[in-house]
Amino acid sequence: MRERILVLLLLVFNYVAKGETADEDLVTLKSLMDTLKKTPPNWEGSDPCDVWDGIKCENSRVTSITLSSMGLEGELSGDIGSLSELETLDLSYNKDLTGPLPRAIGELRKLSTLILVGCSFNGPIPDEIGFLQELRFISLNSNSFTGRIPHSIGNLSNLYWLDLADNELQGPIPISSGSVPGLDKLHHAKHFHLGKNNLSGNIPPQLFSSEMALIHLLLESNNLIGKIPSTLGLAKNLEVLRLDGNSLSGPVPSNINNLTNVQELYLSNNKLSGTLPSLSDMSALNYLDLSNNTFEPLDFPSWILTLTSLTTLNMENTQLQGEIPDSLFSLVSLQTVVLKDNKINGTLNVGSTYSKHLQLVDLENNAIDNFEQKHDHLSVKIMLKGNPVCYETVEGIATPYCSDNQANQLSYRTPWNNCQPSTCSLGQVASPNCECAYPYTGTLTFRAPSFSDLGNKSYFQQLEKGLMQSFESHHLPVDSVLLSHPTEDPDHYLELSLQVFPAGQDRFNRTGVYTIGFLLSNQTFKPPKVFGPFYFDADKYEHFGNSGTMESSKSVNIGIIAGAAVGGCVLVVLLVVAGVYAFCQKKRAERAIGQSNPFRRWDTAESKGDMPQLKEARRFSFDELKRYTRNFSQANDIGSGGYGKVYKGTLPNGQLLAIKRAQRESKQGRLEFKAEIELLSRVHHKNLVTLIGFCFEHDEQMLVYEFVPNGTLKDTLTGKSGIRLDWVRRLKVALGAAQGLTYLHELADPPIIHRDIKSNNVLLDECLNAKVGDFGLSKSIVDPEKDHVTTQVKGTMGYLDPEYYMSQQLTEKSDVYSFGVLMLEIISARRPIERGKYIVKEVRNAMDKTKVLCGLHEIIDPSIGLGASSSIGLVGLDKFVDLAMKCVSDSGVERPKMSEVVRELENILHHSLAAGGSNDESGSMISSSYEEVSRGSSSCHPYSSESFDLKAALSYPKVEPK
C-alpha cells in the first residue's frame, strides 16, 4: 500500500508536469502491474496512452487494453475496476494468467468486449458480470472457470456473442423465472457456445422462442439429460446445432425439421430412442451426425436421399438395417459416409455415378455379403471389415476393403509459392515465400465445419486468402500464412495449425502480435462459411523485435556474433569440402536431373534421343484426341475405372480407338507413365490389347488402344453384353487369354507379370477372341537372377494369390493363380467372391469326379448350354476343373506354368471338338460355335493368321491331369 501511495505521488507530479494520461488510470495500470508479471517492457514512464503497448485512450482515459499473446503472468487484480472508461479488454492467449476473474469487473460499466480466451483463469464467473449493460462480446472459453453460469448474464440485452466453452462449468443452463434473468432473455444473441463443460439438467424448453436470433447453439460434451425440447423448432435462425456428447434421451422431436437453415446437426453420442423423424425439410444440411444412439431399428431413411447439400453422413451404431440404396452415393456433395456398426445387409453398390467428392465409405461391422465393384481402382476408401463379404479372408485372400487400414486422411499444407526454401537457422521457419522468420503460431479450431474432406485444397486456400485479406485490410505487417496439419479431434472439431509470417523483418514486434491476436480473438476475422464457428488459441510468442526487452536483444546479438565467429571457421572448411564434393557429384547430378524428369526433353518432339523406346506407339496431341472423340463427348464415354474414363475415338481413316484418359487424382508419376508406355509398346500378340499411342500434354495423360468391340468377358459372363458363350467358345476364350499370358511370361524380354488378371481385363474382339488388357499394375522382372519382384500387394479381391499376399513376392505363378480363378469364373459366371462365398472354396468342396458334371450342377452357369442337347455333356469339363484347381494351388510351385496351361487347354479343346462338343442352342444373339464363326467370315477365323492351328494341336503330346 505504501508503495502505491508513493507511486501515486510520483505520478501526480508527473501528470501535472505532462498533462497526458488521467492520473487515476495511470495509477490503476501501475497497480495492476503489482500482480501482473511480464507486462510489456515499455510499460514504464507516465504516459500509457502514448507509448505503452496494448493501451489505447480517448480523451486521456484508457478505453482499450489489448494484450493478446504478450506472455503475461500472474493475476488480474480488482483494481481493473477503476478503469471506468474501458470498453475493450483482451487478455487472450496468456497461458500463465491465472486466478479468479475479479468481481470488480462489474464496475467497468462501459465494457463492451471481454476476451480472456486461452488463459488459465479459474473460480466462478462473477455475478457482477451482469451489470455490464454494454457488453456485446464475451469470450471466456478455454480457461478453467468453475461453478454455474450466472443468471445475471441474462441481463446483458446487447449481448450477441457468448462463448463459455471448454471450462469446468456446472449446473443447469440458466433461464429466467420471475425477476431472475436467464439466457432465454438474450434475444439478440447469435452465439451460445457452451460446449465442453459439465453442464447438467435438462435443456430448458423456455430457452427457445421465435424472437431468438440464435444461429449457433453449441451444447456438446456436457452432462445434459432429458428430452430435446420440441420448442427447439422455434429457433428458426439456427445454422449450427450441436447437442452431441450428452445423455439426452427420448425421441428426436419431429419439429426439429422446421429448422430449415441448419447446416450442421450433431445429435450423436446420446441416448436418443424411438423412431427417427424425417428431416427432409432441412435442405441446407451439410453435416449430419446421429451416431451412437439407440433408435428403433430403422431402414435406411429415404429422406436422406433428398438432402442434396449433404457432405457428411455419420450414422454409426444407430440400428440401421436392410440395404443401402445406391443413389445415396450420387448425392452430389457427398464426401464421407460412416454407417459402421449397424445391420446393413445385401449388396454394397457404390454405383457408377457416385459423387466426385466421395472420399470414404465406412461400413465396418454390418451384414453386407456382396460388394459390387464397378471401378477397378476406386479412388474412394471403402471399409468393409466385419462383414460377411470379408469372411473369406481365412483363405489368405485379403483385400484392401477388408483390412484394418485406417482411412489415410489426406492432409493439407500451404504449398511453397514458386520458390525453394533454404534451411533456416534455429527457431526460424521458412514462410510459403521461402523467407526465414519467427512466425506467430497457434491452432485454429473449427467447431462444426460443413465438410469432412481434409484433403480438399480449395477450402484451405479460401481460408488462407481470407486471412491474408483480413490482415491486409488492418494494415498488419504480414507476409504470408501457412496452414498445415488439419485433423479431426475426438470432439469432431477440425483443428488446423496456423503460422503467420512477418513482412519485411524476421519477427513481429509486440504491436504486430497483439493486433493479430485481437483480430483472431474478437472474431473480426470471419473464415469462409464452410468452416463454421471457430476459435483461435495462440502459442507463446518469444521473439518480439524492436520494442523487445534490452536483455533479450542483447543476448540475441551475442548469439549472432558468436554464431558468426564459429560459423566463419566452419564455413572455410565447409567450402573446401563442398568444392570437392561438388566436383565429384557433377556428373551424377546431371544424370539425376535427367531421371527425375523423364519428359524433360521428351516434350520437345525434335530430340528423339530421350523418347521412350516405342516400336509402334505414336504420340498424339491433345487436340487430335479431342477431335477424334468429339470433344470427349458423353456419347463416346464407354466406361470408367479408377484411373478415369475410357472414350471411343475414330481416326480419320476410320480405325476405332479406345482412349483411357487419366483423371486428375489418379495421374501416375511421369516415370510410371513412361514405364507403362514402354512396357506396352514392346508387347505384341494377338491375345493382348495393342497400344496405338499416347498423349502427354496439357496436364493430360492418355493411353490410346485398339478398340476391342465386344467389351469385357465379365460383361459377357454376366449377360450384360447380350453375347452368349457356349462351352467350346468358353474354352477358346480361356485358351486365348492363357496364350496372351504365356507370351508375357515366357516370350517377353524381360518377362512381365500382369498382376491383375480378371474377367474385366479380358476383352473380346469381333470374333470373340480373348485379348488381355489393362497393364496398369504390370511389373517386369528385370533382374534375371530372380523369378520374383518384391512389391506392395496390389490386385483385385478374389483373384489375389495368397502366397503373394503373404510374402509380397510377386511371381509369374501369381498370375497363374488369378488365371485359375478366372477359369472357375468362366464355367460358373460367378464373381470370385459372391455373397460371402469364395468360388475356389466352393468348387473344392463340391467337386466329385465320380458324378456327372463333377458334382458341380449348382455352380455351373446354366447358359453354358446344358439344355436339350446336353446329352453330350461338357466334354472335358472334368479336366478343365482339374486344371483350374491346380492353378489355384496354395503353393506357387505346385501351380503349372502358363505354357503348360495352354497345352492342356488345347488338349481339352481338341477332345471337345472331336466329340462334336458344340452344343450351341439356336437363337442366341451371336452364334458362337467354332464352326459357325469360321464359316461365317474368313477374317474372323479365330486362329487364321496365327501359329496355332487345330491340326498342329492334335499332334501335341497330351498332358493328362494327374
Ligand SMILES: *[C@@H]1O[C@H](CO)[C@@H](O)[C@H](O)[C@H]1NC(C)=O
Ligand atoms: C413445425 O413442425 C411441426 C411438426 O413437424 C408442424 O406441425 C408445425 O406446423 C411447424 N411449425 C412451423 C411454424 O413451421
Ligand SMILES: *[C@@H]1O[C@H](CO)[C@@H](O)[C@H](O)[C@H]1NC(C)=O
Ligand atoms: C461412437 O462410439 C464409439 C465407441 O464409444 C466411438 O469410438 C465413436 O467415436 C463414436 N462415434 C462418434 C461419431 O462419435
Ligand SMILES: *[C@@H]1O[C@H](CO)[C@@H](O)[C@H](O)[C@H]1NC(C)=O
Ligand atoms: C436384410 O435385412 C432385412 C431387414 O432386417 C430383411 O428383411 C431382408 O430380408 C435382409 N435381406 C437380405 C438380402 O438378407
Ligand SMILES: *[C@@H]1O[C@H](CO)[C@@H](O)[C@H](O)[C@H]1NC(C)=O
Ligand atoms: C512495429 O512494427 C510495425 C510494422 O512493422 C511498425 O510500423 C511499428 O512502428 C513497430 N512498432 C514499434 C514500437 O517498433
